[in-house]
């Protein structure tokens with residue numbers, strides 16, 4: 001079970017995620033989030049992450065030139081596109097040397113045509129609640145089908161519910177932000193450890 005801890009802002013919580021065994025750590029560059037970091041702060045945090053752990057920059061409906069420039073300055077390995085970005089944007093990000101993740105709500109994923117689904121399912125996907133990072137539970141009952149390729153489940157996951165939700169939907173991995181916070185935007189090392197343990201239980 002691949003585990004991504006998202007919305008990190010401090011050296012202490014990045015270390016907690018890495019020590020707990022997370023596969024990926026996420027830094028939010030989308031404006032307007034309580035977790036938004038600058039490329040400069042992210043760069044300081046990224047250098048403490050061992051090579052085997054994926055470093056993910058999270059963006060939402062920002063121009064691709066800004067995404068690639070910020071991702072380069074931060075030194076992240078992966079860009080996560082959390083808005084209405086196109087397949088062409090994904091391909092351009094990969095051509096620029098980044099790994100990619102693309103988020104969909106259940107409604108947006110259901111709306112993809114069968115032909116488009118084949119192309120999107122070849123990408124690494126993340127199925128999330130409509131409002132990302134809000135701790136709102138992903139509405140699995142809404143989903144017509146799960147992706148056929150690699151995908152992560154997100155949206156309102158916590159140490160208490162991740163094992164049951166992952167075992168029922170069978171994603172390749174899970175992604176969390178609010179569920180490992182003591183208050184909005186403030187990560188908690190003990191909750192991070194508990195989440196990674198529960199996700200792999």
Ligand SMILES: O=C(O)c1ccccc1NCC(=O)[C@H](O)[C@H](O)COP(=O)(O)O
Pocket residue numbers: 006007026028030033034035058059060082128129131132133134135136154155156157175176177178179
């Ligand atoms: O975390 C944010 O504030 C955020 C803002 C804008 C776009 C994406 C954002 N987060 C993306 C994530 O990968 C979160 O981990 C995911 O949405 C799950 O969040 P949560 O329900 O709070 O666990």
